[in-house]
Amino acid sequence: MDNDVELMRELLLQLEDYQTSPRSVVVISAELEAESLERDSDEVEACLAVLHDFAYIDGPGPDAPGFFLFRKLTQKGARFVRESRDPRAWEKMKRHYAQLRREAEPD
Numbered sequence: 001m002d003n004d005v006e007l008m009r010e011l012l013l014q015l016e017d018y019q020t021s022p023r024s025v026v027v028i029s030a031e032l033e034a035e036s037l038e039r040d041s042d043e044v045e046a047c048l049a050v051l052h053d054f055a056y057i058d059g060p061g062p063d064a065p066g067f068f069l070f071r072k073l074t075q076k077g078a079r080f081v082r083e084s085r086d087p088r089a090w091e092k093m094k095r096h097y098a099q100l101r102r103e104a105e106p107d
Helices: 005-018 029-038 041-053 073-084 087-104
Strands: 026-029 066-069
Touching: 005 026, 005 029, 005 041, 005 073, 005 087, 029 041, 041 066, 066 087, 073 087
Parallel strands: none
Antiparallel strands: 026 066
């Protein structure tokens, strides 16, 4: 998967709404999320795994194919969401991400 920063943001915004109090595990369907975001379910499933691996979300993680077990956004994920709500900060974040990707590309 191409780590699509827009998809990461969209998913984190949706996942924020799924958090419960007290914290409990929520089953996320990649297919339903993909449908609501007008994306491919494999792309969403891969992005959920990346968000989990990068410690932006907490939970048991991948479950059966197409399903993900989610508990909450981590502090890192919550900070990303909070900062990405400001349009100027979001544009700056995207530029920074694009620069990091260019630097990581082989010559």
